[in-house]
Amino acid sequence: MRVDSDLCEMRGVLKGRLADWVSSRFPGGTSPQWWLSIFESLEVSASPFREVTPERRADDLNLAEEAILLAVKLGGVRAAVGAYWMLRIAALALRFDPPLVGLPQILTPDGSAGWALQQIPLTRERAIAESETRRVEHLNAGEGFYAPVGGEVTPASEVAFSGLQDVELILSALPWVCPHLKDKGIESEVRSWMEIRGSL
Template sequence: MGVESDLREIRRIPVDGISDWIRRRFPDGSFPQWWLAVFESLETSVSPLRDVAASRRRGDFELSVEVARLAVDIGGIRPPMGAYWILRLAAIALRFDPPVVGLPELLMPDGAAELALNRMPLSRERAIAASETRKAEYLAAGDDFYAPVGSKFSVSSEVDVRFSALQEVELILSALPWVSSAVTSKETSRNIDAWLEIRDRL
């Protein structure tokens, strides 16, 4: 079965039954690429450019939120990536005029931004420090830092985790501006501004 046929099946079952369906579909475990393909298909289906019934669009928004949640819980997607997906959906929702009625709170600018801020894998101070370390290591790198073409190489898990966390911070920061101007909470807006102020230092 392909992603589109999977998605047709998923649409026919209650949202709270999707998790069980996924486990039956992938008894040995699902994989991130499948979740990404499903998410991208749903993201296309909720586009303002698609002429679909309001109830279908709202249902696909709700389904997309559940996909983003389950992808983190059982699909091997890290929480910052899930938050990034939610920010993408919230940004799409903002393009509708009049707004789509009855969307989940997570797809409101405040809900999406708060989720993203809570899923930052590093503090601002640690993100700046990791960025400075990354820059210093690149500047000091000799020829042995780069893997010769066609050869195998390994990356230290410590460096990999440190830099992947920084990349996750950068991913979220790339998406926060999509909803920041529509956030109503002053505290959330202050937190977003504090993060965006350091973006050029990363």
Template sequence: MSVESDLREIRSIPVHGISDWICRRFPDGSFPQWWLAIFESLETSLSSLLDVVSSRRGHDFEVSVEVVSLAVAIGDIRPPMGAYWMLRLAAIALRYDPPVADLPEVVTPGGAAEWALNRMPVSREQEIADSKIRKAEHLAAREGYYAPVGRVLPASGEVDVRFSALQDVELILSALPWISSAVTNGKVSRDVAAWLEIRDQL
């Protein structure tokens, strides 16, 4: 089955049945590439330039929220990547005038921002500290620190957790500005501003 046919099936069933459909379709789990292809197709279908009835818009947002949430809950997509896509959905919703009726709370500006901030892998203080270490290691690196050009190296399977977390935070921070000015919840707005303030230090 293609991504297009999978998406048609997903959109044809009740939102509460998507989880069961995913489990039947991929009993051993799916690949992140499949999920990302589904996310991208859903994003395209939500374009405000398409002539679609308003009830269909609301349903498409519900489906998109369910799919992103499931991908994270199942563990096929890292939480920060899910947060990035939830912010993208919220940014799309902001473009509608009039607004989409019955929009899921998690893709309102405040809902998406809070959902994303709750999936930050480290604190702001830790992010700044790890960023300084990364910069220092890069500045002190000698030739052997980098992979040689033109030669394939065997995969070690080792992941630098600190720097992976840095990249995850940077991914979320790249999307937060899309909705930050529309966040009306005072506490969430302050938290967003505090995170965005450290971007230049990373």
């Protein structure tokens, strides 16, 4: 499988040289699906249920962190998707006792939450306003708003995601690290977002 062979190669790339490998491997650019497959494969590889050494597990989590940051930088995935996955990988790292050695700050609860907060594209006020607009649009939608039952649907050539959807994606992942936050500023900001989550 191509993703498996790509992952094997990526494990051999020196830290900081992943961007060079990606541009060489994919001169025409990568797809979001490829990046997500890499993230998922690394998550599975580092799972507590896999019989691997702590060192190998830490290496895979470090590679996941580097891949996520690179994917966002290159536009391979949206920043919100990167934030979701960073929180997911940080939550995975919390499952090991004793803790894994050599993980970057961004894979701590405070580090992942702080970075995720920076990727939120809207203010809380704007998110609430857009949520209300969406609610009104759905309530007032006519027949043409919905796909016909049993009819043909022509998929869009490119799917557009709203800022509100990105907010909701990040907020869905923040609870995974919330109980472990130590930085009071980050904890306060996360709590403020969590308070409006039910209103969106």
